Amino acid sequence: MCGISGKLNFAQDASVNPDLIRAMLATIRHRGPDDEGLYLGSGVGLGHRRLSIIDLSSGHQPLCNENGTVWIVFNGEIYNYQELRTFLLNKGHVFKTHTDTEVIVHLYEELGTQCLDRLRGMFAFAIWNENKKTLFLARDRVGIKPLYYCLTNESVVFASEIKSILADPEIKREVVPELIDRFLTFFYLPGEETLLKGVKKLAPGHYILVTNGNVEIRQYWDLQFSKPTEKPNLKHAESQLLSLLAESVEQHMIADVPVGVLLSGGVDSTAVLSFAAEKRDHGINSYTVGFSTPGVADERPYARLAADAFGTRHHEMTLSAADFGAFLPQYVWHMEEPVCEPPAIALYYVSKLASNDVKVLLSGEGGDEGFAGYSNYRNLLWLERVKSGLFPFSGTVAQGLSLGNSLFRLPQISKYVALTNAQFPSYYFSRTSNPYQHARNGLGSLYSADFARSIERESSLEPVRRLQAHVCGMNMLDAMLYIDTKTWLPDDLLIKADKMTMANSVELRVPLLDHKVLEFAAALPSNFKVRGFTTKYLAKKVLRTRVPRQILNRPKAGFPVPYENWLRGELRGLAHDILLDTRTTNRGYFDKGSLERLLRANEGQGSYSKEIFSLITLELWHRSFG
Template identity: 55%
Template sequence: MLAGELMCGICGKLNFNREKFVESALIRRMMDMIQHRGPDGHGEFLSGPVGLGHRRLSIIDLDTGKQPMSNEDGTVWVVYNGEIYNFQELRIELEGRGHQFKSTTDTEVIVHLYEELGDQCVTRFRGMFAFALWDERRKHLLLARDRVGVKPLYYTNTGKSLLFASEIKSLLVDSDVERRVNLRAIDRFLTYYYLPGNETLFESIFKLEPGHYLSVQDGQISVHQYWNLRFEIPSRPRRFDEAVDVLQTLLSRTVKDHMISDVPVGVLLSGGVDSTGVLSHAVQHTDKPIHTFTMGFSGANFQDERPYAKVASQKFGTVHHEISMSADDFRDFLPKYAWHMEEPVCEPPAIALYFVSRLARESSVKVLLSGEGGDEAFAGYQTYRNLLILEKLKSAFGPAKGVLRLGFQALGYTGWKRIGNYASLVNPTLAEYYLSRTATPYTPFNQYKPELYNEDMSAFLDDQASGDISRRLFEQMNSQALLNRMLYVDTKTWLPDDLLVKADKMTMATSVELRVPLLDYRVLEFAASLPLHYKANGWELKRILKAALVKSVPQEILNRKKTGFPVPYDSWMRKDMKDFVSDTMLAINAASDLYFCKEAIANLLQAHQQGKGCSKEVFSLLVFELWHRQFVSASLQSFESAR
């Protein structure tokens, strides 16, 4: 029996007036907007006031996995995007209760488990998913999203109907959906460089948050949380060596689950510990060749991850593929980046992900495994270590904190910007330090943001708290240790609303499925149950994960300094793309003129050219301009033709 089914796109509409029927033409237009998510086929279900649409990318059960799919008597229908990795166990349980299956897909498990448990069926699924289920008898709509937020799901309430889709652009084809810009969200985006929480840049469109489900009954919409990450360390935790053994077994099982496919599977190699660790387990669970993919950059003096990726490829005997991206490639793709991301996320590595995913698709690989999530689960970011050390120093200095602050400021001037940012805060709370890592007003944007907005925006934004989301999450975790508080906030914000939205949108833009074994919720819950020093101990980060991989990951990878994925966009924007950036952002009647002062933008560009930092700020405003042109300024006709 096969596990899993397919990646795809879903969409639909429910009219609150049961006498008003959903038109097939609308569902088809919604499906057409997300054709890239499922080029292998489509299907729809229409029943009076409800319509469901599905675009199909075949991965498993290529013949019998068509959607929408129903139960035996056609009273429960589902459209679904994702993989449910424990579906075999659930199927055995459901067959024991008399349910009959007509396919080998995980999709059918959803409808039958719903028949048993109603909306609470979501609590039993292990995997990545977004689905919409219609109960014909109860006239009940259920939308659900996986625990971590690997797969996206958006919705809007027009007052007359509720619409939902895997991507925002699918919602916008309905003329009842307004494109009114969420002004508060602009400021939040320029604070975080992405949009945490349930808001989007459209006032009327929302994200269904990870670990939540939405139900509609008799026109009443309610949203419920069914999962939250909890840091509960047992009173008698496992010894470190025992915990390492448990983690090794858990990683092996999780990667094995993510390997099941009827099409070739590949691994994205970044040259780091997490992706190499995933590969080390993947090769143990297949007798087929594994393809690996990595990216480099054209030009001199750019950091190159390819040598490390090649080390991993040679050790594990993969079929290795490399691609190089140039400044021209980066620039030319930016309009499509804005189109596919749908919100102006400041994530230049996403563009590299698109190109390497396209290479995989051209190599006939439809499924890619990634090491995403290891840092958030096991404390891999240097920021965690820095704040832990700084807090210890503050406690040690006691009354002499003023001297310590001067020392931190001196380090800031020498290039230790994050420590310098922290030093600039007066009696900072931990939540404020969280913001100081990347967000304004603690980055170089601090010098320009007060002058950036025009009068109308400035008046509107008075007393608006752009950083309230992370502050609220920190407060919810007040009883927890500092490290766990940071891990929790990143798992609830940075991970789903930046890293995972990038991972989904860029791979699906190339019709490739991305799987993230390290974000199986069992892995996250295991990591959350560990003593703090198993994760971060002094200068050592991801201690237990590295211990679990020490025998399989090459030492030059295991011991190298963490670099992330260093796309040289700062250099490109100052040199190769200088005219493009300036012409776009300072254009006559630029879309950003509605919100920003052109003189302030010109000053920001000048500071960037002078090497004063600001690359994230410039990139953020650049993609905002491109986003606005396509999603707000464009006519409906040009909007739909852009796909």
């Protein structure tokens, strides 16, 4: 795990200043405190910060081929690198290290851009071909590792983090208004754009080729939800999944440094631990975090149960409101994109705890997106069945839900009322948002008149509108899973996973997001994923003999960070100070009176903590990057 950065000037006689590359690397030292390296070529500069995981004694980057014509900077892990190394040795390639990085160099020499098809792992890398004067940038299939770039008329600048790109004084900081609205619609930024004009994310499963100033962006992989060619066999699928999970976890444990496991108290992290424990003769370190707020669900007893079941050396910590509030500016600085993800702060603290013992952590991230673990998948499937079964009485269904909502004020009911007369997929943007509610009386109602006139609403929704067009014709569950895998997963969950662990120089690995596991899950029929009221049906059947019953059968809790309580209590003053500060109101985005009413409503019967946390994040982002 590392940090990369670089710049290519399109005019080959325009050399890259090594001091610029060093300045870019200085901003991401936390990603690789063990080593630093630079390469300067014809109009190009490559930089690398290393966190040593494999082949600790060598592996300095940038790294080149035998004759110094192909150079790479690489962030990530290639889990099948030993198999690929054997293939390349048989082809006559000569290796000077035992790293997975050098495997990519020689595989590129052998296959060109098609080398991506052979790589199994998480990665973001840049390869410079000195003979062809070509820059090749690539990101892994799912978006586990970040890669940002900025294209101008004169150059392309790229890095693992936005702050590294901004170290180049030629890159201007211009905020795009529609993207503020996009963030406040989805509570993160789906798509390739960031809040800064021209600074983009390379999309998962894509690569960029730059030759003589000509820039091509191509997709090399997509998740395919294909219909089975023969009647699926549940027992056979169980056997296949068990084998895949065991293989993936075993590969993700390859390291020359200690490996630990993050435990959330849920099914997925416990499953990962169960496979990991079988592969280690000595004990594994495990880590979890809880909270000091009374009356809040605590995951620690379930994490402890899993740790005891598999004999780990277990470590716990408690996160307080004061810790949470104090870290907010650093949270925004590390995340770089505004994201409403309070659990990210807990992840920072628990990975900081883990950094005392290990350099690598395994996580259960991704199991819900692959195997349909979220309750909204089940609920929306049932809603569609009710609507289709009772047509033309869907209006009556809507009235009944509205009446129930008015009587009981249950969020479980109210979120579905507006959907009874809508058509899927028009109402399914992503599991984290409801743009229809937002447009009527949500955060958009806080905008100042001038700012509201400056934004184009459809532009805010464009990335997910594009995905909606793509899923036309898919069955409903596959469509939801596809949209979440392309938006919520890479642009929220995986940004959090990467940025918060790398802030502590710890590598996070996600075995359930191995692309072979995801492809297997995508090919399953819907009733192998959601059956009746049971989510993640096949996965739970496979894990019933591995995961303790109390964990397997408990309702899904997510990661219940009690920030709602804190924003009404201990952090109430902090929220007021940030949102009503003149720096905030003078930006012209929001009406101050509306902000005051929102804060008061959150302290009363309303629950607007997600909105308030998002607004705090947005303002702190401006103070760091705007």
